[in-house]
Amino acid sequence: MKITSKGQVTIPQAVREQAGLLPHSEVEFDVRSNGEVVIRRMSTPVSxxxxxxxxxxxxxxxxxxxxxxxxxxxxxxxx
Incomplete structure (x- = not known):
């Protein structure tokens, strides 16, 4: 998987489904000391x-x- 010139990457469908990521989901990134990047689904604020x-x-x-x-x-x- 490659990162585009705009810094974008496509999350594979199977991963999105397993993580519960729907269109317009908010995510956050956690960069660990060993260089690993964790993408986490954020909870949606309640109106x-x-x-x-x-x-x-x-x-x-x-x-x-x-x-x-x-x-x-x-x-x-x-x-």
Whole structure:
């Protein structure tokens, strides 16, 4: 495998699949003292709206939403 003049390299499909690398995945590089380079998938930051959904996922009766109307719920989700 060669590095292009722009410093790019193609990660083989089998390696991408095994590492869980999808298009637009963020990665970080760790250069070790012996010259090895480790490419690591970075965790995706969670947006506030996704965090709100994760907080109540699987529960339609979450305490925070008891008695909350649709408009109030949408205001909560939108921050």
């Amino acid at each position: 506030p709206i996704r965090a709100a959904f994760q907080k109540v996922r699987g529960s339609a009766t979450a305490q925070e939403f008891k008695g909350m109307g649709t408009d109030e719920f949408m205001r909560f989700l939108r921050g």
